[in-house]
Amino acid sequence: MTTYVLLHGGGMGGWVWRHVAAPLRTAGHEVLTPTFTGFGERVHLLSKDHGHDVNVQDVIGVLRYEDVRDAVLVGHSYAGSVIPGVVAQEGDRVRHIVYLDAMMSRSGESVFETMGYATRDELPGIRAAIQAGQAGPGTGVHLQERQRLTAAPFDMPTERQEWLLDHLSDMPMRVVTDPVAVGVETLPHTTDYIVAKNDPTMATSQERAVELGWQVHEWKADHGFIIGRAGELADFLLSHG
Template sequence: MTTFVLLHGGGMGGWTWKYVRELLETLGHKVYTPTFTGFGERSHLIGRDVGNATHVQDVVNVLRYEDLRDVVLVAHSYAGTVAPGVIAQMGDRIASVIYLDAIVPHSGERIASLMGYVPEDQLAGLDAMLDAGEGPIGSGVDAMQREAAKTHPHLMDPDREKWLLDNLSDQPMKATACVIPVGAETIEKPVDYIAAAITVMTAMHDRARALGWTIHSHPGDHALLVGDPEGTVELILKITASKGAA
């Protein structure tokens, strides 16, 4: 039996792991799917001060108060910016790390600029505005994902895609604009990276390779955990078994 802590992507929540969680639990594993402050069922807590530090603390507190040890930490998408901070604080409780088509940040970067969406100087100005209690609370990532799906539908059953899109929530602007103080290059543990074939994360795959991480390919898209939970679980368990932890 393995203990998994599954971290969700932008605009999502712990709910997005529903199908993966059910499969893992059926096999006897213990699974935790925390939702970051300001997302999903915690969307009522969104605020201008909710950023990377808050989300790192969300996960650190789950590990601490649930007294979790020998954890396999799995980070999808946005959570790739949160995982390094969690590992820096709680590394002795984490057995292995898996990035699931996730962002690979370097220390000092900001999500929107490292992804090429907003110039660094503009983003720094926006971050300062948020610190002053002004500016947009949310980033509109949920609306952007719904709009993108109109022209590029996800590789999944239409009913399941509707479930995914209907449940998306906004992402705190602070999380998008703030500096990520602890980057992926600080992770001293071996990391396995699952790279989706159809994704906006291709540059992140290159970053993972540059860090010497082990790359595993998946034929699906960025929402593979919802579109192909069976294949996602198979890969996660294969990786975990190779570490002697499954």
């Protein structure tokens, strides 16, 4: 039996893995789907005082208190920035890592920098504004994504698209503007990375996975393939766990 720890992306929560977790459990495996502080059903904890390091500790706490060993750690989108910090502290609990079109932030770089949303010189001013209550504390990603995906839906059944839009939540601004303490350059070359070829959202991160010599798999898919192609993704995880 394998323990899969599935980590969600921005504006989402553990709920997003429903269609991936079910077949993994049916196959006899344990599946944990934690939600980061300030996201999903924990959005009531959104605060200007909770930064990126809190999300790293969220996952570390799950690994420790669930007595997880020999895990397959899987991250989508934003979660890619969290995984290296988890592995740095609890790497002996992780057997394999899979990135699903996920964030490839380097040590000392914020998610906003990785995405090209802000320069390093601009970030101190943004962080000061957050602490002063002049910006944030949320990013408003749920509103932005609802507008974007209503105009250009993901490749998935209509009912799943509606389910996704209904469940999107805000997320803390600090988690994307804080420097990432431990970056992807620290992870092993055996890490698998699925590239969503039909979506430029993670273009920089996709390029970095190739540069680092990771095991790159190109899918003709968009960034929402974790829902739109959940069954195929579950099969991939079963064969690469």
